[in-house]
Amino acid sequence: MRIVVRVRRAEGDLERLLGVFRRRGWQVSALEARSASPGGSTMTVHATLEGDRSPEVLARQVGRLVEVESVHVDEGESQVARLAGVRAKEV
Amino acid sequence: MNGAAALVRALEAEGVDIVFGYPGGAILPVYDALVDSKLRHVLVRHEQAAAFAANGWARATGQVGVCMATSGPGATNLVTGIADAFADSVPMVIITGQVGTGLMGTDAFQELDVLGMTMPIVKHGFVVRRATEIADVVHEAFRIARTGRPGPVLIDVPKDIAYAQAGDRPQSSVRLASAPETVAPPDADSLARGIRALERARRPLLYVGGGVRRGRAIPELRALVETTRLPFVSTLMALGSVPTDHPLSLGMLGMHGTKAANYAVQECDLLLCACARFDDRATGKLPEFAPHAEVIHIDIDAAEVGKLRRANVALVGDARVALRELARPLDIEPWRARCLDWKRQYLLDPSPRDERVHAPSLLRRLSERAPRDTTFACDVGQHQMWVAQHVRFDSPDRHLTSGGLGAMGFGLPAAMGACFARPGSLVVAVSGDGSIMMNIQELTTIVRYALPLRIVLIDNRALGLVRQWQELFHEERYSEIDLSDNPDFVRVAEAFGVPAFRVDRADQVDPAVERIVQGPGPLLCHVVIDPMANVWPLVPPGASNSSMLDDDSVPRSAAGGAQ
Numbered sequence: 001m002r003i004v005v006r007v008r009r010a011e012g013d014l015e016r017l018l019g020v021f022r023r024r025g026w027q028v029s030a031l032e033a034r035s036a037s038p039g040g041s042t043m044t045v046h047a048t049l050e051g052d053r054s055p056e057v058l059a060r061q062v063g064r065l066v067e068v069e070s071v072h073v074d075e076g077e078s079q080v081a082r083l084a085g086v087r088a089k090e091v
Numbered sequence: 092m093n094g095a096a097a098l099v100r101a102l103e104a105e106g107v108d109i110v111f112g113y114p115g116g117a118i119l120p121v122y123d124a125l126v127d128s129k130l131r132h133v134l135v136r137h138e139q140a141a142a143f144a145a146n147g148w149a150r151a152t153g154q155v156g157v158c159m160a161t162s163g164p165g166a167t168n169l170v171t172g173i174a175d176a177f178a179d180s181v182p183m184v185i186i187t188g189q190v191g192t193g194l195m196g197t198d199a200f201q202e203l204d205v206l207g208m209t210m211p212i213v214k215h216g217f218v219v220r221r222a223t224e225i226a227d228v229v230h231e232a233f234r235i236a237r238t239g240r241p242g243p244v245l246i247d248v249p250k251d252i253a254y255a256q257a258g259d260r261p262q263s264s265v266r267l268a269s270a271p272e273t274v275a276p277p278d279a280d281s282l283a284r285g286i287r288a289l290e291r292a293r294r295p296l297l298y299v300g301g302g303v304r305r306g307r308a309i310p311e312l313r314a315l316v317e318t319t320r321l322p323f324v325s326t327l328m329a330l331g332s333v334p335t336d337h338p339l340s341l342g343m344l345g346m347h348g349t350k351a352a353n354y355a356v357q358e359c360d361l362l363l364c365a366c367a368r369f370d371d372r373a374t375g376k377l378p379e380f381a382p383h384a385e386v387i388h389i390d391i392d393a394a395e396v397g398k399l400r401r402a403n404v405a406l407v408g409d410a411r412v413a414l415r416e417l418a419r420p421l422d423i424e425p426w427r428a429r430c431l432d433w434k435r436q437y438l439l440d441p442s443p444r445d446e447r448v449h450a451p452s453l454l455r456r457l458s459e460r461a462p463r464d465t466t467f468a469c470d471v472g473q474h475q476m477w478v479a480q481h482v483r484f485d486s487p488d489r490h491l492t493s494g495g496l497g498a499m500g501f502g503l504p505a506a507m508g509a510c511f512a513r514p515g516s517l518v519v520a521v522s523g524d525g526s527i528m529m530n531i532q533e534l535t536t537i538v539r540y541a542l543p544l545r546i547v548l549i550d551n552r553a554l555g556l557v558r559q560w561q562e563l564f565h566e567e568r569y570s571e572i573d574l575s576d577n578p579d580f581v582r583v584a585e586a587f588g589v590p591a592f593r594v595d596r597a598d599q600v601d602p603a604v605e606r607i608v609q610g611p612g613p614l615l616c617h618v619v620i621d622p623m624a625n626v627w628p629l630v631p632p633g634a635s636n637s638s639m640l641d642d643d644s645v646p647r648s649a650a651g652g653a654q
Contacts, residue, residue: 015210
């Protein structure tokens with residue numbers, strides 16, 4: 001499962017995100033984190049995760065982090081993309 | 092104005108009038124600023140009690156509780172209270188001192204990465220990096236703590252930042268989230284599907300969770316119950332959301348729930364979940380929980396929907412709107428009658444069995460005699476379950492209990508918080524001989540602030556709930572549950588300056604209850620009970636909620652003479 005998370009930069013942002021992946025039962029097999037520009041106000045994280053729980057639920061759990069602006073989940077073969085972050089942020 | 096003064100001024104601007112804490116080296120500048128402030132600081136005797144007291148204050152008031160401590164060990168001692176607030180969605184702001192920024196990352200004296208350490212147990216954490224930002228950080232922390240699903244927010248303040256000039260006005264913006272303070276309603280299509288599902292159901296049941304109170308939706312919940320006449324079950328956190336003596340109340344569900352509640356859940360064909368989270372203590376064996384039911388799940392937190400049980404209808408957003416829209420009369424009389432039959436058939440029996448004190452009877456008597464606005468704060472263990480089963484609650488804000496975390500040591504400091512929140516109204520801490528020893532030093536705080544707290548210490552000279560499990564599920568192989576060398580709690584209390592008396596016979600219960608209710612406080616009532624007393628009913632761990640044990644269903648040898 002691949003997940004793309006866009007965060008507003010805040011101290012500890014990447015650790016918080018990785019902590020949610022681990023605690024919720026997912027293992028990171030690939031990871032890229034990049035700010036739009038050095039010192040930029042946002043960062044985009046692309047991760048490939050392995051686990052057997054619901055990717056949709058994980059997306060909503062990631063969306064609970066205060067600094068997360070959007071979450072996009074791509075469940076591999078089915079290529080079904082969902083934008084879960086926006087809904088999670090509204091609540 | 093330095094950063095510490097700006098911090099204190101920002102707390103005042105947020106309407107804070109009480110802070111629970113304990114000073115130390117790295118937070119010295121903040122304590123210096125407190126000298127010139129109108130904020131009331133309550134000095135506890137262990138930082139854990141500061142966190143629990145702020146937590147109890149927040150539960151009692153519905154407002155953001157504030158505690159503070161120094162870096163390193165001060166911060167680590169707060170952690171249990173923060174985790175407890177996170178587990179039960181209690182709004183809190185926690186302020187910790189930190190070593191100076193130049194020393195951070197050098198393993199300095201009392202340096203600890205509190206931001207990193209608390210990540211899994213806070214909604215968000217800040218390290219203040221510029222004194223000019225401090226006011227903005229405080230305001231953002233309060234906004235996050237109380238918005239959406241409430242929770243604790245950490246602010247770590249390095250000492251040099253606290254001493255640096257902050258200016259008189261905030262000069263930066265640290266607003267993180269785009270979320271508005273208002274909560275969006277659930278979407279209209281889902282609401283329409285929910286209404287149809289409810290109208291179609293023949294055996295619908297309302298399952299009430301603690302989020303109803305957090306979402307300020309109690310009036311809407313009560314209106315829904317009156318309009319639909321739905322029978323309802325409550326989680327531990329929700330008790331009192333509708334008065335527990337309401338005719339349609341089937342009681343608490345789950346491990347120590349009533350038979351009526353658990354049977355109704357197992358038989359219902361629709362479960363209307365109002366802001367509960369399908370916790371394992373409530374559901375028992377999850378695949379066998381409500382096996383015939385469609386689920387309508389109302390929650391402010393989208394991440395709770397579908398986490399443990401698939402929702403046929405998800406109503407994510409403002410619970411008040413959802414409950415208002417779903418409140419329509421239902422034609423379910425045969426089912427309602429069946430639920431109420433279960434309720435009549437399986438009343439919890441609190442009658443004493445012999446001349447010894449029977450804790451459920453004492454608690455029921457206390458609940459009858461105490462004013463209806465009495466606050467009960469519990470510790471964790473058998474006594475906590477007896478309070479949930481036998482004390483009448485008109486509001487969940489009057490029942491302070493560590494639900495999600497189950498933290499022994501919660502009761503006494505949480506009750507202190509409630510005393511500050513509700514001066515003039517009766518506050519009772521119900522504790523056990525295991526739990527009270529985890530924060531017994533706070534008897535000094537109770538005396539220092541002349542808190543009229545009544546403490547009911549139920550003493551079975553054991554870690555009772557652990558002993559019960561070892562008896563029932565580990566073949567009576569008792570391991571490290573014996574507390575028969577407890578101190579004399581009456582003398583301990585008196586040494587702290589708290590008047591105390593002992594109750595060890597059933598015929599002493601009524602006068603003891605009168606003394607507890609009439610006061611004056613502080614007062615400790617040491618209640619000696621049968622060490623082999625058990626909490627019934629009980630769903631064995633990992634079993635379905637339909638497999639409830641009670642003292643009649645357990646062989647006498649396994650029950651160890653509890654009768």
